[in-house]
Amino acid sequence: MAKVLYSVTMSVDGFIAGPGGDMQWMRPYLGPNPEVDALIPRIGSLLVGRRSHDGDDPHKGETGEGEAFGGGWSGPMYVVTHRVPDAPEPGVTYVNDFARALAAAKESAGDRYVNVIGANVAKQCIEAGELDEVLLLFAPVMLGDGTRLFDQAGGRTVRLERKSVTETALATSLWFDVV
Template sequence: MRTLHVGSRVTDLGQSLAFYPAIGYEVVGSVPETPIGQLTRSTVDRTRPVARGPHRRHHRRRLARGRGMRMGRTPLRLYMSMSVDGYITGPDDRPGQELGRDGGRLFNWLDDRMSEGINGQVYAEASSTGAVISGRRTFELAKRWNGDHHDGVPINVLTHHIDPADKPPGSAKFYTDVNACAAEAREAAGDRPVLVHGAGAAQALLAAGQLDELELHLVPVLLGDGRRLFEPTGLGHVELELVRRLEGRNVTHMRYRVVHQDGKQP
């Protein structure tokens, strides 16, 4: 496995690329000590805002309508590290410089990935995925993960064209149909989330109404240039609901739920 040297730090390039990227309420109070991968629905719900008084019933009805028919399905969750000014790589990202110039700064928090703190818990949660959806560009920049990513779970790769002679390695499979890609990933994942990699995959899934959550790792840096998570795509207005906010060392982990209005696509 290749390594990326960032200053005096060493960040595993494969692990970095594995993470690459509505208005809600900030979580207050202490963060649960239970590893995030073991959190129950009730534990996570305690980090969400609760309406009081006469507005409580209306608040709960509004959330139910916003989630539409999406509750209960296996979530497709994007994981992405991002600078405060919205970049997920530095400028000039390419083979040999996969994270762009200075883009490795976005992944320094992974130095804590084996710790028992918040950063380690978030990493463990992402690693417990049941399937992966990746964009083709991310897949190629990551050297196709040698056909294995997260202990052999299926890797569904969205691409514009499939060459019959190009057989992806290991558990990877190419898809041109976004909905089929999402459906098969959900089925394979079972009761575990599907981890989404790459800006292109995220945009395609969001446009198809398939992306359910965004886990953004906000790093306190301004890169000034590079690749953005969401370039102008014509998607229009999409509401997000902040459902979790965790403060790690040198990073803030924020989870947003995509509000699918009455089951319609965004």
């Protein structure tokens, strides 16, 4: 059965995108990462928010632009949106209902991961009790503003249990189970 994983690169001050959705801040930290390289073949499908899907690409102007993990992964992608395009792109399924999108992504993933991309979709997974794991790749930078990893008006505690810590020259990875 598929597990739902929120994997994301984050600044040390808690932002996953800079002001206006800027993802170019991430470029210096996209180097080799054995943990990410080992994760990619374990991903069966992607569950992506529309803003993340349509937004800035840290691989802009490079090979792999517009592709998941810079072209390192391919497979079924489910985009959660209230604005389904008239002419969808190949390989992408646009779904206007979160629960249906998650169910389809889990079915497609089989016994591999559904990898979540986007803070709002990750928040919906948490609210539905469907998030199983979190992989945080901490980049040694502070952005000061942007999109937070998890933002809940009034606050909310989500308990995590650390599974592993991996350090590379460019980032530190922390892998958690959601308790």
